[in-house]
Amino acid sequence: MFEGLPNEYDIIVVGTGIVESILAAACARIGKTVLHIDTNEYYGSEWSSFTLNGLTEWIQTQENPVTNINPQDDNERIMPIGNPLNVFRNIQLKWNIEKTNEQSSTTENDTPKITLDVLEKQSRKFNIDLTPKLYYATGGLIDLLIQSNVGKYCEFKLVSRLLLENNGQLDNVPSSRADIFNSNNISLIDKRLLMKVIMNCSSMAIEDLNEDENIPFIEYLKKQKLNDTLCHLIINSISLVDYNATTKEGIIKAKRYLDSIGRYGNSPFLYPLYGNGEMSQCFCRLCAVFGGTYFLRFPLAGFTIDSLTNQCSGIVATTGERFRAKDAVICNNSFMESISSNKNVIHRTVLFTNQSIKSSEKDEITYVRLSSPNEFGIHIIEVGSGSGCIPDGFFLLYIFQEKPQENINQIVERLLNLTGDNFTRANILGQLTFDQVETLSTSISSPVLKLLLTHGPDGSIDHDGAVNTARNIFHQIYSNGEEFLARAPDPEDIVIEDDGNTNDTSTTNTNTENENL
Amino acid sequence: MSVHGQVKIRTSAEQKAARERERAEKLQLYLTQYQSILNNRYLLDSFQLLKQTENVLIDHPDCFTLWNIRRESILKLNDDQQKEYLEKELQTTQICLKSNAKSYSCWYQRQWVLKLLKDKFNLNLYQNELQLCKKYLEYDERNFHCWAYRYYLLERLCPSSSSSSSDLESFYENELSFLRSTIGVNLSNYSAWHYRSKYLDKLLDHNPSRRSSLLSNEWQLVLNAFYTDCSDQAAWFYARWLLFKQIGIEFINEDEHIKPLEELDNIEPGNKWCMLALSQLWKGKNIKNDKRIIYLEQLANQIDSDRAQFYRDQI
Numbered sequence: 001m002f003e004g005l006p007n008e009y010d011i012i013v014v015g016t017g018i019v020e021s022i023l024a025a026a027c028a029r030i031g032k033t034v035l036h037i038d039t040n041e042y043y044g045s046e047w048s049s050f051t052l053n054g055l056t057e058w059i060q061t062q063e064n065p066v067t068n069i070n071p072q073d074d075n076e077r078i079m080p081i082g083n084p085l086n087v088f089r090n091i092q093l094k095w096n097i098e099k100t101n102e103q104s105s106t107t108e109n110d111t112p113k114i115t116l117d118v119l120e121k122q123s124r125k126f127n128i129d130l131t132p133k134l135y136y137a138t139g140g141l142i143d144l145l146i147q148s149n150v151g152k153y154c155e156f157k158l159v160s161r162l163l164l165e166n167n168g169q170l171d172n173v174p175s176s177r178a179d180i181f182n183s184n185n186i187s188l189i190d191k192r193l194l195m196k197v198i199m200n201c202s203s204m205a206i207e208d209l210n211e212d213e214n215i216p217f218i219e220y221l222k223k224q225k226l227n228d229t230l231c232h233l234i235i236n237s238i239s240l241v242d243y244n245a246t247t248k249e250g251i252i253k254a255k256r257y258l259d260s261i262g263r264y265g266n267s268p269f270l271y272p273l274y275g276n277g278e279m280s281q282c283f284c285r286l287c288a289v290f291g292g293t294y295f296l297r298f299p300l301a302g303f304t305i306d307s308l309t310n311q312c313s314g315i316v317a318t319t320g321e322r323f324r325a326k327d328a329v330i331c332n333n334s335f336m337e338s339i340s341s342n343k344n345v346i347h348r349t350v351l352f353t354n355q356s357i358k359s360s361e362k363d364e365i366t367y368v369r370l371s372s373p374n375e376f377g378i379h380i381i382e383v384g385s386g387s388g389c390i391p392d393g394f395f396l397l398y399i400f401q402e403k404p405q406e407n408i409n410q411i412v413e414r415l416l417n418l419t420g421d422n423f424t425r426a427n428i429l430g431q432l433t434f435d436q437v438e439t440l441s442t443s444i445s446s447p448v449l450k451l452l453l454t455h456g457p458d459g460s461i462d463h464d465g466a467v468n469t470a471r472n473i474f475h476q477i478y479s480n481g482e483e484f485l486a487r488a489p490d491p492e493d494i495v496i497e498d499d500g501n502t503n504d505t506s507t508t509n510t511n512t513e514n515e516n517l
Numbered sequence: 518m519s520v521h522g523q524v525k526i527r528t529s530a531e532q533k534a535a536r537e538r539e540r541a542e543k544l545q546l547y548l549t550q551y552q553s554i555l556n557n558r559y560l561l562d563s564f565q566l567l568k569q570t571e572n573v574l575i576d577h578p579d580c581f582t583l584w585n586i587r588r589e590s591i592l593k594l595n596d597d598q599q600k601e602y603l604e605k606e607l608q609t610t611q612i613c614l615k616s617n618a619k620s621y622s623c624w625y626q627r628q629w630v631l632k633l634l635k636d637k638f639n640l641n642l643y644q645n646e647l648q649l650c651k652k653y654l655e656y657d658e659r660n661f662h663c664w665a666y667r668y669y670l671l672e673r674l675c676p677s678s679s680s681s682s683s684d685l686e687s688f689y690e691n692e693l694s695f696l697r698s699t700i701g702v703n704l705s706n707y708s709a710w711h712y713r714s715k716y717l718d719k720l721l722d723h724n725p726s727r728r729s730s731l732l733s734n735e736w737q738l739v740l741n742a743f744y745t746d747c748s749d750q751a752a753w754f755y756a757r758w759l760l761f762k763q764i765g766i767e768f769i770n771e772d773e774h775i776k777p778l779e780e781l782d783n784i785e786p787g788n789k790w791c792m793l794a795l796s797q798l799w800k801g802k803n804i805k806n807d808k809r810i811i812y813l814e815q816l817a818n819q820i821d822s823d824r825a826q827f828y829r830d831q832i
Contacts, residue, residue, distance in 0.1 A: 181745040182701045188744040188777070192784055195745055493527040 002321050005293070009035045011477070012315055012325040014300065015332030017045040018463065019454035021283035022470040023330050025150065026485045028290035030478070035323060036287060037298035037315075042277075043284055045332060046087060046436065046456045047131050049277030049389070052123040055432070059091050067318040069301045078316060079447070080302035082337035087456070088130075089345070091434040114354060114429060119394075127275035127389040128350060131436070131456070132381050132398040133463045134159055134269040134367060137260035140464035141279070142270065148485040153282035157387055159269035161366040163358065164237045166229070170358050170368060170418050173237040176261055190230060197224050197234065201254040209247060217250030218243055218373075236371045240461065242402070243373045271365050271381075274388040286488060303329060305448050312451035325450075328477045333439050333453040345435040346459045349408045351397035352390075352430040357382055357415065357423045367461070370414065376402040378411055379461050394429075402459045408433055440465070452476060547577055554583065563590035567602070571609055578613035578620045588629065599633075604642075606630045611649070618653055624662040628669060635673075643674050658699060664708040668715075682723070689720040697738070704742050707751040714758055721763070732764050733773070740777055743790070747781065753790040760794075766801045774798065789821045796831065 010032035013024045021043075024036045042048050050058055069078050099116045119126075135142050135156070145151035162173040166185070174183045175198070180191050206213070212220055217239065221231045235241060239253040260268030272278045288294060299318040306313045314324040333339065357366065363386030370378040381398040383389050390396050399411055416425060440458040452473050457463055471484050527535065550573045554566070561569070567590050570583045591602050607630055610623045617623070627646075634642070650667040653660055671692060676684045693716050699709040717735060721728055739759060742752035760769060769775070775798050782791045792812040799806045810832055817828040 177704065177746055178702055181704050181741060188740060189780065189784065191741070192744045192747065192781065196784075489527075493532060 001299075001319065002317070005295070006033075007322065008324045008326065009033045009293075010325070010327045011035070011330065012323060012328075013037070013330045014315065014335060015045045015454070016040075016043045016280050016284060016296075017047050017332050017454065017456060018280050018283070018466050019470050019473075020045075020330055020332055021280040021287070022144070022466065022485070023454070023473060024292055025148075025283040025286040025290075026470065026474050027477075028287040028292040029148075029485055029488070030482050031290075032327065034287055034292040035295065035325075036284065036292055037295045037300065039298055039300050041297045043296070044130075044277045044280045046334070047129075047276055047280050049127040049129050049275030052120055052126040052128070054123075055093070055126070055128050059093055067299075067301045069316050069318070069320060071304075072322070075307050076313075077305040077307045078302050079305055079312075080337070081300055081335045082339050086340045087334045087437045087439075089435045089437070091432075093430065093432045095430040097429050116430075119352075119391075119429075122391040125385075125391040127277065127387075128396060128432075129276045129389075129398065130348075131276055132400075133276055133457065134271055134381065134461050136256055136462055136464060137263040137268055137270060139256065139260065139462060140467035141462075144467050144485060145282075147487060148286070149488040149490070150282050150286050150485075153285050154278050155273040156264075156270040157273055157365055158265040158267050159271050159365045159367050159381075160265075160267060160362075161358075161360070161364040162237065162267060162269075163366060163368045164233065165368075165370055165418060168418065169420065173233065175238055175257070176266055178266070186230075190227065193225055194230050194233075197221065197226060197230075198238075198254075198258065200224075201238075201251050202258045204251070206248060206251065209251065213248045214246050216243075217241065217245045217247045220247040220250070236369055236377070240369060240377065242371065242376055269367060271383065271387060289488075300335075303331075303448075303451060309449070311449040328450045328452055330452050330454060330473065333455050334437070336447075336453070339437060339439070342437050342439070344438040345404060346400055346438050346457070347404050347408065348434055348436055349399040349411075350432040351399070351412075351428050352432075353395045353397055353423070353427045354393060354429055355423050355427040356384065356395055357397070357419045359422055369461070370411075376405050378402075378406070379459075380415065400459060404459075543576075547573065551580070551583070554586065558586060563593050566590045574609070574613050576616060578616050578623055581622055584622045584626055587626075603630050603634055607642075607646075614653070618656060619660055619662055621662065624666050628666060631669075631673070640674075643670055646670050647674075654699070658703055658706055659708060661708055664712060668712060685723055686720070689716050689723065692716050693720065700738075700742075704746060705749050705751050707754075710751045710755040714755060717763070729768075732759070732768075735759055736764070736774065744781060747785050747788050747791065750790065753794070756794065757797075760798070761801075769798065769802060771802070771804075775802070775804075787815075787820060789816055792816055792820070793828075800831070 011024070011027045011034045013020050013027075013034060013036045016036065016038040020036075024034050028034045038045065040048075042050075042054070048058075068080065071078050095116055097114055097116055101113065101115045101118075142151075145154070162175070163170040164173050171185070172179065174180045174186065174194075177195065180186065180195060183191075186194065217235060218231055221234055226234070234254065235243060235245070235250065238257050239245070239250045240257065241250050241253055257268050264270065284292075284294065301316050301318045304313045304316050304322060304324075305311070312325070312329050314322060315329065316322045356364070357368075357380075363384045364382075365384070365387055366380075366382040368380040368382075370380070378399065378401050383396050383398075385392040385394070399408065399415075401411075412428075416423070436456070438458055439455040446453050454469060454473065474482075474484050550569070554569050554573070558566070566586055570587050570590075574580060574583055574587075587606070591599060591606065594602060607627065610626050610630075614620065614623050631642075631646070647667070647670055650663050650670065653663045654667075657663075674688075676688055678685070693713065696709050696713045696716065699706055700713070717731070721731060736759065739752055739756045742749065743756065746752070760774065764774075775795070778791060778795050778798065782788070782795060785791060793816065796809045796812050796816075798804075799809045813828045813832050817825040821828070
């Protein structure tokens, strides 16, 4: 199984989630030898996107016995991995449609009802995110993609429609000057007050807040004479914070939102074409371009620890084969045994529907945030076929909460009340629910030296924190001024130069090459 | 990786040098071609000149002399050929516009072509041109060349005064609604407001009975604009035209026109546009108001001292 694979590297990375992939790319970029492995047969770990059949397989293969390996000598200790499949719990997939149409083939109905096998035939057109996220146009991840030139490996679509709850229905979020001008729901004076607050949030320096910094954001907004509706607009749909957030938090996040509008269009968010799974993959691609070695379905048993120095020296496969890492082993903390006792979870839901929650003439990617003074934010993302994630005529509706509070049925009920006759329970063809262990806030400190732990996502809508985590870990390993993901060169600037002997016969050159080897 | 070659990545100095070399080559080529055309201007026939000038203009669309030569060449052709080449000219200019969407020469050439084709009026042609304008306005909604061209097209497409009055009215209204949606995308679009004033004028002339309702709606639109963004001058200029040139002083009333501005002034003290508008309105309606002089002085001395004399003249 391991023929031809070298046993020694500068860095070994375990797991192909976003933080690990950024790190693998960054290390390969500065010339380090990298072995990047994953126990799954797909890239992305918790960030993967699955086809419809892939999703069914994933649900079924949630079993993985842990192998015990004996240390090879007294200087070595083995730390086995925990069951990484502990990350996802309580997975349930329920379809509201028939498997096939055979039973009802002779009815008077003109249009055949949708059946599961019709969807399964188009399985490849699905890209279902385990971890749906949106990307701020001026946020850390997009900036990193641009700055490192990794952006050329992926494409994005604008999240074209931002909605909020207003008077029992879903309305557009007015956040730009044009939106506010065209809105018929806001009085003239309120338009002025709202624009004033928005312009202020954009242009002010945080230091100017002084004493206001720590007062609740809602109080600060009331001081600007905004009514309840407008306060809710800003807290819920522009700053995307909870009602107990401080003014400082509210303004920082509002700035990020407002700065991101206009960069690529009239919305601050981007969504990756073909789903979030693409994000890890493009960093892995860069790593491979710079010489990184990839091994999926790696039969990982655990980590080898040097008993004398208590430093992690590498990894060991279930066959006993060992791979050494000179500088460090980077590992997603979901591989640690302690994960199984972790109680913090994110409740995730994916609804398969055949109607958009709000009709539109064109293909949209929609984001709705629901909240109120006493609850944490609920994120809802809807993608249609334009995102490359689902066949024409169908939609994926992702629902998750910042912190687990309400149960999914209550949330779906609430959504159905807002969508009216246009979208009803009959439009929900299937429902996938699962719990994802939240590893970001659980600060698992690494039990040994030279084993650096990364983390998965939390319940928020963006994941720009991933870049800072990756950068910090990178500088922990390489602290002598190495650049973190310097810009990769453009193809035009790569020149293949001859040794100067352009007209010489090939034999002469080959001999020279051989001598140099 | 080739056995003989080595991979090298250009440094930024080398990138710059490579770019400079490219530019120098391009310039040399242009000068050679240009000179050759001028030398042979009276020696070559129309077809050859048209072909040669086209090659140069595609990359360098702003060369006025070459367009001149093209016009000369086309005029020398006989009627049938001329029509064919005039229509081809539309395609050529379209390609050239890709290099520079704001090229005076290209837009002028298109107008020239349409003027010559005028007698052979072709509705499809004009509709295509309108579509082109729409596309270019999507790229840059403030391309004034495109706006002027669009205005010219609409003049030609406008139903004549002998056709039914409702045709003409809906024509104007369609345009006003297009302009409204353009302003809806970006309310700073000065061109859109400007052409709105022209079409409103035409509509009012055509149907004076709708005067008060049209003007009332227009006032609401412009109020909406400066309540949304009180520092945007396009809306204020339009408001000034609307109030003083269209509505007229006798029809300006306190409730509809002056009160909303006073309210805005309360929320946004120190806004020069609002202060000026109020000063002019109070004077126009003979409203005795101490604030008027105070505002004008503030404007002259502090807020907009560049135009101090303008404000002092009004005191």
